[in-house]
C-alpha cells in the first residue's frame with residue numbers, strides 16, 4: 001500500500017462522493033486480471049473465446065450508443081474560453097465541476113471503485129508520467145493492464161511524495177439495491193462528460209465505457225493533459241506512431257507519423273515492406289511524446305504499453321504483424337463472434353461463415369445489410385506481443401526522430417508525398433492537414449473532409465493557434481543540425497472511377513525509401529507550390545504493375561486554389577494562426593497563381 005498522502009486523501013474524497021459499495025486497490029497482477037475476467041464472464045459482460053482458437057482472449061459488446069469517442073461531449077475547462085480555443089468545447093471550470101459533482105454523487109452505488117495507479121512511458125524514464133484512475137468499470141481495469149504499466153509497479157514509481165494526474169471515471173449507472181446490472185452500463189449521451197481541468201491537470205470522465213473516453217491514460221492524459229504540460233515544459237505530446245526503418249545498407253531511420261484516427265497508423269507502424277532488404281520495427285502506434293534528448297536531437301517515447309487498434313480491415317494481408325499480435329491474450333470489443341468461439345470482422349481476409357453473432361449480440365448471416373462488426377470495433381493487446389516490436393521501444397531516453405510524416409484520407413487533391421522546404425514549412429504542412437472523418441468518433445459527418453492539424457484537432461488541450469506556435473518554437477530547443485524533416489503523405493488518392501491509385505500497406509515502404517534518401521541527401525526533389533515533390537522516377541514502382549505516378553504526384557492549380565481558400569477560412573476559424581504560417585499560405589497562393 002502507498003503512503004502517498006495526496007493519493008490517499010484524493011481516493012478518500014472521491015470515495016465519499018461516489019459512494020461505491022467497495023474499494024479495491026489494483027495490483028496489476030495476472031491473478032487479478034483473471035479473476036476480473038472470470039467475474040465478467042459469469043455476469044454476462046464478457047464472452048470467453050475458444051481457448052484453442054484464441055487463447056486467453058475475450059469479447060465484449062458495448063451498448064449500441066457507446067461505440068466511439070464523443071467529441072461533442074469532450075470539454076476543456078480552461079480558465080477562459082480563449083485558452084481552450086475554438087477547436088475545443090469550453091466549459092466554465094466552476095460550473096462544470098459543480099455539474100459533475102452532482103452527477104458523481106452516489107454514482108458508484110452498488111458497484112466497486114477500483115484504484116488503478118499507472119505509468120505512461122517506460123518505467124524509470126524521466127519522460128514518464130504517473131496517473132491514477134478511479135473507475136467503477138472492471139472492463140476499464142483489464143484494458144488498462146494492457147495499455148499502461150499499472151498496479152504495484154506504478155505505485156513504486158510514484159513513491160510516497162511523487163505527483164500524479166488524477167483521473168476519475170464512472171460509467172454513470174448506479175445500481176439500486178437488488179437491481180440487476182446490464183452487460184455494458186453507461187449513461188445517456190447528454191449525461192456523458194469527458195472533462196479536462198487545465199488548472200489542476202485533472203480528468204473527470206462520466207457516462208461512457210468506450211476506450212477513448214474511459215481508458216484515461218490514452219487520449220485524456222497522454223494527449224490533452226500532456227499537451228498542456230508539454231507547452232509549459234518545451235516538449236510535444238503528439239498523435240503519432242513511431243517506427244524504425246532499416247534499409248538494405250543496414251542504416252536505421254526513426255520516423256514518427258501523425259494521421260487522424262482510423263487512418264492506418266497501426267498498419268504503418270507494423271508495415272511489412274515489399275521492397276527487399278527493408279525492415280520495420282514498431283515503437284508505438286498512436287501517441288508519441290517528443291522531447292529534446294541529451295544529444296540535442298528530437299527523442300520520441302511511446303507513453304503506452306499496448307495497442308487499442310481498429311479491427312475491421314485488419315487482416316494477414318493488410319497487417320500480418322497486428323494479426324499475430326492478437327492471436328492470444330487479447331480483448332475484443334464489438335467484433336462478431338463465430339459459432340466456434342472465434343472472432344470475425346469485415347476485412348479480416350476470409351469470407352464470413354454461414355452464421356455469426358454480430359456486435360449487438362444478434363444472429364447475422366452473409367448478405368445481411370448491416371455490418372457484423374462495428375466499423376470502430378477494437379482490439380486491446382499488450383505491445384510486447386507484437387512480433388516486430390522494437391528492442392528499443394522501452395528505451396528511457398527514446399529514439400531520435402529524423403522524419404515526421406503527416407497525412408490523412410484524401411480521395412482527391414493531395415499528392416502521394418511532398419516534403420516541407422524547412423522546419424517552418426513542415427509545420428505549415430501539419431497545419432493544413434485534412435482527412436475524411438472516420439467511425440472513431442460519433443459523428444453524422446463520416447466521410448466528409450475536415451481540417452485536422454497534426455491530427456490533434458480532437459486531442460489538443462488548448463488553442464490550436466497557440467499549439468502551432470509551440471511547434472514553430474521547437475526550433476529553439478532542438479539542435480539546428482538535428483531538426484527532423486517533414487513529409488506530407490496521402491495513401492488514399494482515388495481515380496475517376498473511385499479506385500485507389502496507390503496500393504498502400506506494405507508498398508508504403510516505397511515512399512519511406514524516398515523519405516530516407518531525402519533525409520540522407522541521396523535524391524533530388526523538385527519545388528512546387530506545395531513543397532518539394534519527388535521526381536516520378538525516384539519512387540520505386542518495380543513489381544507493382546501499372547501505377548499512375550503522374551496522377552499520384554499531380555497538383556491541380558484549380559483544386560489547390562480552392563484548398564488555399566478553405567485553409568484561409570480555417571485559419572480564421574482558429575482565431576488566426578502565427579504570422580509565419582499565414583505568410584506561408586500567402587506564398588503558396590502566389591506560387592499557384
Ligand code: OXD
Nearest residue numbers: 069212261262286440
Ligand atoms: C484512437 C483514436 O482510439 O484516435 O486511437 O480514436
Ligand code: MN
Nearest residue numbers: 239260261286
Ligand atoms: Mn488515435
